[in-house]
Amino acid sequence: MKLLDISKLLNARVLTGSNLLDYEVTSACGSDLMSDVMAYVTENVVMLTGLINLQVIRTAEMMDIKAVIFVRGKQPLENMVELAREKNIVIMATSLTMFPACGILYEAGLKGGLGTGR
Template sequence: MDVQDIKKILNATVYCGEEFLEREVHTACGSDMMSDVLAFVKDQSVLLTGLVNSQVVRTAEMMDMVCIVFVRGKRPDETMITLAKDYGIVLMSTGLRMFTACGLLYENGLKGGCNA
């Protein structure tokens, strides 16, 4: 799956990184706790979160994530957008709740990072 597919599935708005929509995504992580995200060590992932601050972008960059999707209609501020542009990370927002967004991505073939 690529980031463009995620945009379509979640009916998401892109705030930055339009030039990276063809990047492949292999796994997803949904969390509002960045400590949990740091424990999730898969490359080429998308992060779904309702937490909106610059630490989210920094965490995603450390984990080599290619995309962040803010759920529940949350929107990044200009500081976050600038930081994501510097890191080459796509920022998107969807009106869906986290459970629904994760479920739709899973239903369309995107897996979590676990082996279960």
């Protein structure tokens, strides 16, 4: 599924990387624990989180996650946006809570992004 389709499904605002919305992902991971993301995330994943700190973008970079979606109406800090731009990571924000956002993506065909590890 393309990131553009995800932004439409979740009614999400694209904050960075609008030129990267053709990138395709095959799974989604919803977590506020970056240690879980690092331990279990698979490839070609979009991450959904309500955690607002620089570690989210650092984790996305380390795990080669191309897009982060902030849920619950959370807005990333400016230093997060700057780092995401620098690292070519798409940032989106939606007013949906984690559970419905993940459910919408699951119903649309994305698989769970927590697997047996990288």
